[in-house]
Amino acid sequence: MRTMQTRLLSTAAAMVVASSAVAQDAMTLDQKVNETFASLTGPFVNLIFAPFPGTAFPWIVMWLVVAATIFTLYFGFVQFRFFGHSIALVKGDYSDPDDAGEVSHFQALATALSGTVGLGNIAGVAVAVGIGGPGATFWMILAGLLGMASKFTECTLGVKYRNEYPDGTVSGGPMYYISKGFSELGLPGGKFLAVLFSVFCILGALGGGNMFQANQAHAQISGIVGDYPGWITGIVFAAVVFLVIVGGVKSIARVTEKVVPFMGILYVGAALVIILVNYDKIGWAFGQIFAGAFTGLGVAGGMVGALIQGFKRAAFSNEAGVGSAAIAHSAVRTKEPITEGFVSLLEPLIDTVVICTMTALVITISGQLVSDPATGKYLLDGGHIATVDGNTGVALTSAAFGSAIGWFPYVLAVAVILFAFSTMISWSYYGLKAWTYLFGEGKTTELVFKLIFCAFVVIGAAASLGPVIDFSDAAIFAMAVVNIFALYFLMKIVRKELASYSERLASGEIRKFSH
Amino acid sequence: MTTKLVVGLDGLSSGERALDYACSLARLIGDCELVVVYIIEWSPYSFQTPEENAERHKRREEEISTAKKRVVEPAVEGLAKAGLTARGVVRHGNVADTLNAISQELGADQIVVARSRESSLSRRIFGSSTANLVMEATIPVTVVG
Numbered sequence: 001m002r003t004m005q006t007r008l009l010s011t012a013a014a015m016v017v018a019s020s021a022v023a024q025d026a027m028t029l030d031q032k033v034n035e036t037f038a039s040l041t042g043p044f045v046n047l048i049f050a051p052f053p054g055t056a057f058p059w060i061v062m063w064l065v066v067a068a069t070i071f072t073l074y075f076g077f078v079q080f081r082f083f084g085h086s087i088a089l090v091k092g093d094y095s096d097p098d099d100a101g102e103v104s105h106f107q108a109l110a111t112a113l114s115g116t117v118g119l120g121n122i123a124g125v126a127v128a129v130g131i132g133g134p135g136a137t138f139w140m141i142l143a144g145l146l147g148m149a150s151k152f153t154e155c156t157l158g159v160k161y162r163n164e165y166p167d168g169t170v171s172g173g174p175m176y177y178i179s180k181g182f183s184e185l186g187l188p189g190g191k192f193l194a195v196l197f198s199v200f201c202i203l204g205a206l207g208g209g210n211m212f213q214a215n216q217a218h219a220q221i222s223g224i225v226g227d228y229p230g231w232i233t234g235i236v237f238a239a240v241v242f243l244v245i246v247g248g249v250k251s252i253a254r255v256t257e258k259v260v261p262f263m264g265i266l267y268v269g270a271a272l273v274i275i276l277v278n279y280d281k282i283g284w285a286f287g288q289i290f291a292g293a294f295t296g297l298g299v300a301g302g303m304v305g306a307l308i309q310g311f312k313r314a315a316f317s318n319e320a321g322v323g324s325a326a327i328a329h330s331a332v333r334t335k336e337p338i339t340e341g342f343v344s345l346l347e348p349l350i351d352t353v354v355i356c357t358m359t360a361l362v363i364t365i366s367g368q369l370v371s372d373p374a375t376g377k378y379l380l381d382g383g384h385i386a387t388v389d390g391n392t393g394v395a396l397t398s399a400a401f402g403s404a405i406g407w408f409p410y411v412l413a414v415a416v417i418l419f420a421f422s423t424m425i426s427w428s429y430y431g432l433k434a435w436t437y438l439f440g441e442g443k444t445t446e447l448v449f450k451l452i453f454c455a456f457v458v459i460g461a462a463a464s465l466g467p468v469i470d471f472s473d474a475a476i477f478a479m480a481v482v483n484i485f486a487l488y489f490l491m492k493i494v495r496k497e498l499a500s501y502s503e504r505l506a507s508g509e510i511r512k513f514s515h
Numbered sequence: 516m517t518t519k520l521v522v523g524l525d526g527l528s529s530g531e532r533a534l535d536y537a538c539s540l541a542r543l544i545g546d547c548e549l550v551v552v553y554i555i556e557w558s559p560y561s562f563q564t565p566e567e568n569a570e571r572h573k574r575r576e577e578e579i580s581t582a583k584k585r586v587v588e589p590a591v592e593g594l595a596k597a598g599l600t601a602r603g604v605v606r607h608g609n610v611a612d613t614l615n616a617i618s619q620e621l622g623a624d625q626i627v628v629a630r631s632r633e634s635s636l637s638r639r640i641f642g643s644s645t646a647n648l649v650m651e652a653t654i655p656v657t658v659v660g
Contacts, residue, residue: 092559095559097606097608097616100557100559100606100607100608100613101555101557101571101575101578101579101606101607101608102571102572102575103563103568103571103572104559104560105559106559106560107559107560107561107562107563107568108568110562110563111562111563111564111565111568114562115565167573168570168572168573168575168576169569169570169572169573170569170572171569250564250567253564253566254564257562257563257564258562260562261562327565328565328568331565331568331569331571332568333571333572425564425565426564426565429564429565429566429569430565
């Protein structure tokens, strides 16, 4: 059975590699890749984004927001009540000095953030604002604040039910808490849901965690050096990813992990400079955000259009409820799983409420979106708002920053490439964990996944934005379907932990270590 | 009352010099306990990949056992052979801060370290561990040249 499985896997990988090799020979190939890809993924995308009958509102967006709202209420606004405590945990106030040298709360948060802060914040927001108008920002912020509770729930469970192996390594994530948690509660179907989650997680890793990143990195590079075929970028990226995940060249990953946070700070810094220089427009920009949130300001789909875009991009950017962060956070060393839940709730705040909002403000202030001076409403160009140079996605963000700081698009290009790369490395790990959950741990099975992952980098860079972004969203949201469904059953476990922890915190049993 | 001396080792010849000096100091004092400390440089605020995080616990155990085997245990054995009371401690952290914290925890009377041998570039930027210890320590520090 095992050998057959391995053989099947190797054949599948060989086919993927071969098909991308064949694709490289034909020169009209970006087009071909694009068409095949769109037709293959179409049905899956349509299912995930199916609207409620008679409306244009995709059920999946409602699914995420309703879940985030339920978790927020169920845990009594945990994201606000324990906000100060979260900061204290990250600072290490509650870390036992005897655990020095283990993964700290700060490190777990930073690692998870480098998986989420990336193109979603730069390109994704541009897509949201480009389609839904500035009003999408309001809904994005709201979804970010609510999403903090979803993140809290899943990351607490991620640590509580992780696997600790005899050699000292750990594996955690929704597949583990779903199967273990369900059997602990005596519920059937845990194993099935865990397998289903793993399948979607692999697709999400290949989609949002890989193809979308490669695609937008290519868009950014070709925006600067001129248009050239996407597969070239794809091959180069795939080669570097290959060196890191297959070749074990850790130095590249290490350098990226160190540079990415500084790029993040630089990005927010530049956005702040642009916003402050245009301080006279801040009030106006927020006016646009609030007015647009409820009226749509002429955007396609009106208020609902803005809301859908805002919610969608927030979920795609901070991944709250998706389950990916639970994999990243589960490596922390703590006696109290819930402490990692508190720490993880800062993630949507930093990612969405701070960084995404910065991008949205810069795009709005820069005046890249074309509006009708007579009515104040935005002019539409196809399905999205007309922009000064017809830019969409990451090119729109780049143009917005470039209109204020001429040389910034070059810095942004480097940032985008690094963000894309670090997100790919993170997601290759998430995907691998799901893959090994399904097929067992072992050198050959791991290698097969890693090769498939590299092949998808090339496909992602060659395809056009539309189908890639649709598939990426669909795959990541499919993870959320399974994860949130399971969280509804498991949330009472988290509530018990929360009650016991708050009691001990209040009684002084849990207290700060003096450092 | 037993006098407690904390000796900071770095696994290099400079650490040996500190150990030799502490040894002769202990003989002069008489009723004296030596605590041999090795700090593995580590920061809880560094950035790591998910894979590094997953393997961190394993790596930490390996780092501690290597440090014990190569540096601390031979030193403690040597001191015991010389007829002195000694024990070893290995911990992760910032060298200066952690050495001081351990000394405080143990109620040590003095810290003995040797001049550190960090490269001139990193010393220019961050200052040497020894210099930082001298500036921050809450108990007397002896620096062996």
